[in-house]
Amino acid sequence: MKIKEELASLVEYSRAYYSRMWMFATAGNLSVLDPESGVIWITASGKDKGRLTVDDFIGVSLRSGEPLEDDGKRPSAETSIHTAIYSMLTGSTCILHVHTPTSCSLEFGLSKEESFRFVTLPNTEILKAFGNFLEEPNLKALVVHNHGFVPKISEDFKLALNKKIPDVPFFLIENHGITVWGKNVWDANKNLEAAEFVLQVMLARKK
Amino acid sequence: MKIKEELASLVEYSRAYYSRMWMFATAGNLSVLDPESGVIWITASGKDKGRLTVDDFIGVSLRSGEPLEDDGKRPSAETSIHTAIYSMLTGSTCILHVHTPTSCSLEFGLSKEESFRFVTLPNTEILKAFGNFLEEPNLKALVVHNHGFVPKISEDFKLALNKKIPDVPFFLIENHGITVWGKNVWDANKNLEAAEFVLQVMLARKK
Amino acid sequence: MKIKEELASLVEYSRAYYSRMWMFATAGNLSVLDPESGVIWITASGKDKGRLTVDDFIGVSLRSGEPLEDDGKRPSAETSIHTAIYSMLTGSTCILHVHTPTSCSLEFGLSKEESFRFVTLPNTEILKAFGNFLEEPNLKALVVHNHGFVPKISEDFKLALNKKIPDVPFFLIENHGITVWGKNVWDANKNLEAAEFVLQVMLARKK
Amino acid sequence: MKIKEELASLVEYSRAYYSRMWMFATAGNLSVLDPESGVIWITASGKDKGRLTVDDFIGVSLRSGEPLEDDGKRPSAETSIHTAIYSMLTGSTCILHVHTPTSCSLEFGLSKEESFRFVTLPNTEILKAFGNFLEEPNLKALVVHNHGFVPKISEDFKLALNKKIPDVPFFLIENHGITVWGKNVWDANKNLEAAEFVLQVMLARKK
Numbered sequence: 001m002k003i004k005e006e007l008a009s010l011v012e013y014s015r016a017y018y019s020r021m022w023m024f025a026t027a028g029n030l031s032v033l034d035p036e037s038g039v040i041w042i043t044a045s046g047k048d049k050g051r052l053t054v055d056d057f058i059g060v061s062l063r064s065g066e067p068l069e070d071d072g073k074r075p076s077a078e079t080s081i082h083t084a085i086y087s088m089l090t091g092s093t094c095i096l097h098v099h100t101p102t103s104c105s106l107e108f109g110l111s112k113e114e115s116f117r118f119v120t121l122p123n124t125e126i127l128k129a130f131g132n133f134l135e136e137p138n139l140k141a142l143v144v145h146n147h148g149f150v151p152k153i154s155e156d157f158k159l160a161l162n163k164k165i166p167d168v169p170f171f172l173i174e175n176h177g178i179t180v181w182g183k184n185v186w187d188a189n190k191n192l193e194a195a196e197f198v199l200q201v202m203l204a205r206k207k
Numbered sequence: 208m209k210i211k212e213e214l215a216s217l218v219e220y221s222r223a224y225y226s227r228m229w230m231f232a233t234a235g236n237l238s239v240l241d242p243e244s245g246v247i248w249i250t251a252s253g254k255d256k257g258r259l260t261v262d263d264f265i266g267v268s269l270r271s272g273e274p275l276e277d278d279g280k281r282p283s284a285e286t287s288i289h290t291a292i293y294s295m296l297t298g299s300t301c302i303l304h305v306h307t308p309t310s311c312s313l314e315f316g317l318s319k320e321e322s323f324r325f326v327t328l329p330n331t332e333i334l335k336a337f338g339n340f341l342e343e344p345n346l347k348a349l350v351v352h353n354h355g356f357v358p359k360i361s362e363d364f365k366l367a368l369n370k371k372i373p374d375v376p377f378f379l380i381e382n383h384g385i386t387v388w389g390k391n392v393w394d395a396n397k398n399l400e401a402a403e404f405v406l407q408v409m410l411a412r413k414k
Numbered sequence: 415m416k417i418k419e420e421l422a423s424l425v426e427y428s429r430a431y432y433s434r435m436w437m438f439a440t441a442g443n444l445s446v447l448d449p450e451s452g453v454i455w456i457t458a459s460g461k462d463k464g465r466l467t468v469d470d471f472i473g474v475s476l477r478s479g480e481p482l483e484d485d486g487k488r489p490s491a492e493t494s495i496h497t498a499i500y501s502m503l504t505g506s507t508c509i510l511h512v513h514t515p516t517s518c519s520l521e522f523g524l525s526k527e528e529s530f531r532f533v534t535l536p537n538t539e540i541l542k543a544f545g546n547f548l549e550e551p552n553l554k555a556l557v558v559h560n561h562g563f564v565p566k567i568s569e570d571f572k573l574a575l576n577k578k579i580p581d582v583p584f585f586l587i588e589n590h591g592i593t594v595w596g597k598n599v600w601d602a603n604k605n606l607e608a609a610e611f612v613l614q615v616m617l618a619r620k621k
Numbered sequence: 622m623k624i625k626e627e628l629a630s631l632v633e634y635s636r637a638y639y640s641r642m643w644m645f646a647t648a649g650n651l652s653v654l655d656p657e658s659g660v661i662w663i664t665a666s667g668k669d670k671g672r673l674t675v676d677d678f679i680g681v682s683l684r685s686g687e688p689l690e691d692d693g694k695r696p697s698a699e700t701s702i703h704t705a706i707y708s709m710l711t712g713s714t715c716i717l718h719v720h721t722p723t724s725c726s727l728e729f730g731l732s733k734e735e736s737f738r739f740v741t742l743p744n745t746e747i748l749k750a751f752g753n754f755l756e757e758p759n760l761k762a763l764v765v766h767n768h769g770f771v772p773k774i775s776e777d778f779k780l781a782l783n784k785k786i787p788d789v790p791f792f793l794i795e796n797h798g799i800t801v802w803g804k805n806v807w808d809a810n811k812n813l814e815a816a817e818f819v820l821q822v823m824l825a826r827k828k
Contacts, residue, residue, distance in 0.1 A: 536796070547769065618824065619726060
């Protein structure tokens with residue numbers, strides 16, 4: 001079954017992300033979508049991402065957002081963000097959400113009042129990983145306020161996407177981290193690598 | 208015996224901390240408390256944390272602070288900080304003290320006169336690792352002056368805790384490092400990962 | 415066959431570069447030249463540099479810049495830069511092009527109008543890796559504008575070299591990365607290590 | 622033979638230093654002294670420090686500074702610095718010289734005119750690795766100008782030591798790197814770890 005391979009691949013990336021300090025203190029959540037069954041396999045809440053195994057994923061219905069069965073594991077508290085992305089961006093079958101020190105160090109000054117904004121990314125060659133080959137791409141990434149009530153983040157994400165199709169396959173939650181999506185696990189990881197890279201350039205230039 | 212497993216786990220974390228430059232030059236000390244016997248197992252003084260073994264721990268009485276037996280190993284010079292924490296914060300059975308470049312680069316200006324202060328941590332998602340889920344947690348961490356006489360640090364720690372229950376399961380010694388506590392080794396490590404993360408954000412934003 | 419060993423060595427370095435974040439998101443390209451046959455073996459487009467194998471290289475004619483055979487793999491989009499270097503700098507048989515966060519964070523302000531410039535490198539001991547042993551070397555490195563049309567980069571590189579023989583065996587493309595050359599794979603890698611080092615010093619001093 | 626074990630230990634550290642970017646591009650040199658025979662075993666010139674073996678060391682007479690035999694290997698160009706240290710600081714049997722990005726990024730403004738200076742190190746707990754336990758140690762480290770003619774560095778080192786016994790078991794060469802000494806390989810490595818740590822704090826606070 002293809003999902004098994006995708007989960008094994010996620011486990012491998014998870015350990016790499018942990019070693020890079022992107023998933024410290026159980027932070028972050030990873031998922032794949034099985035488009036045929038409409039089931040999302042997402043990391044259970046509170047798992048150590050440096051020791052993740054395929055048994056740490058839990059099946060959730062894309063339609064209802066509810067776990068398939070009650071086996072004691074709780075899906076990630078941020079499952080609503082995953083369902084929002086899979087619903088809005090058809091063709092995505094993998095979502096990676098990590099906390100990197102870089103993405104958490106950037107300050108945008110969002111608040112309950114101005115709760116999302118599109119910010120311009122520095123023109124760095126690695127943006128070509130997102131399929132844009134213009135000499136001056138001036139790509140904009142969405143940043144959302146880190147609402148205490150997680151479904152409000154998902155709502156802002158949907159509001160923003162209804163305004164503007166995102167230039168890049170990721171968005172930021174201020175003070176919180178990066179969320180990327182992709183056609184499959186490998187593609188999502190490639191997008192995450194490019195996103196973190198461009199944010200490191202952004203932070204270095206602000207110092 | 209459960210303590211043996213906890214020590215084996217500490218040894219594994221110790222080597223990871225060394226490789227991250229958190230325990231360079233024999234710096235830092237690690238301990239677990241056996242609540243039943245009232246014995247603290249703490250790293251002996253001067254051990255290479257990149258090569259730690261379970262034989263490098265020494266048993267110390269929580270009540271007296273004295274080694275259980277005279278086998279040539281000296282307990283860490285900072286044992287009094289461990290006994291202060293275990294005594295004040297019932298339920299903690301593991302303490303990790305490391306020197307990270309980040310925590311040592313932050314300047315707070317403490318002195319013999321103002322020898323401790325509570326400082327506000329940046330609102331970063333990873334603070335949720337400490338069990339606080341407010342949108343604007345504004346958590347405060349204790350910072351203590353790096354007194355040359357170590358028991359004075361333990362004393363300041365107790366004074367501060369009598370003033371205010373700490374918002375986070377760690378405190379800082381200025382120019383010196385991070386000390387975290389937890390319900391067990393895994394929990395203490397999770398707290399250390401979150402503490403170092405939030406301090407990296409704090410330092411990056413000061414630059 | 416010697417080329418096989420050189421490619422195996424490139425594969426090993428590729429994985430090291432990936433782990434250092436120098437070849438994230440499939441970025442960069444690596445090649446060796448077989449001077450006898452005039453064939454360049456270059457990484458095919460879009461390969462994961464953390465998982466590179468010797469089968470991911472494709473043979474290209476130095477003279478025509480065209481692939482030797484049509485086996486479905488496309489040579490790197492930056493092949494013209496490799497052919498420009500091998501043609502201009504006889505004796506070079508290896509080229510390494512990577513994206514490092516450091517090299518992409520440095521800002522030089524180049525544009526279509528001023529599309530290349532020679533910039534002075536900080537006087538750092540590691541410059542001796544380039545064979546210069548003066549006390550105040552004041553070496554200059556070429557920086558080229560990141561033209562959207564890649565052959566324009568190769569053209570600027572040739573224009574610049576006709577003006578001035580480069581002091582160092584590498585050049586930069588602004589917002590893009592480092593390209594080094596060497597007598598063989600080991601030599602090119604040594605040059606890359608020294609180039610990245612001196613750029614890290616340059617960036618640290620600008621902050 | 623004890624020297625064999627010390628060299629094997631140096632080889633292990635060498636590879637660790639390389640992986641931390643402290644010995645990139647063949648930079649640096651490592652030695653042990655056999656006090657009985659008066660022979661220094663030092664890395665031959667130009668060796669890849671990520672692939673060092675015990676065969677890459679060459680025997681040099683402490684008294685004359687000349688190689689014991691002519692086997693095609695050249696001793697490091699900085700052998701005179703090693704002989705100066707072993708001669709001045711009796712009891713030292715290991716010297717480690719590395720290029721770290723941190724030590725090369727710090728600027729002191731030395732020149733041929735003012736060719737050495739003692740600079741104050743930040744008061745960081747890790748200084749206790751050097752055996753100083755004062756609350757405000759205010760330790761000073763020697764920094765020497767990076768003379769193009771290496772024996773001039775050795776000479777300045779001796780001049781400085783005749784003025785003042787160094788507070789710490791290392792000195793810096795501006796734009797060049799750190800040189801530490803120790804009672805044995807393990808001790809010298811401990812000193813190097815502490816030196817690099819305190820320099821990272823110094824650099825972070827300057828930014």
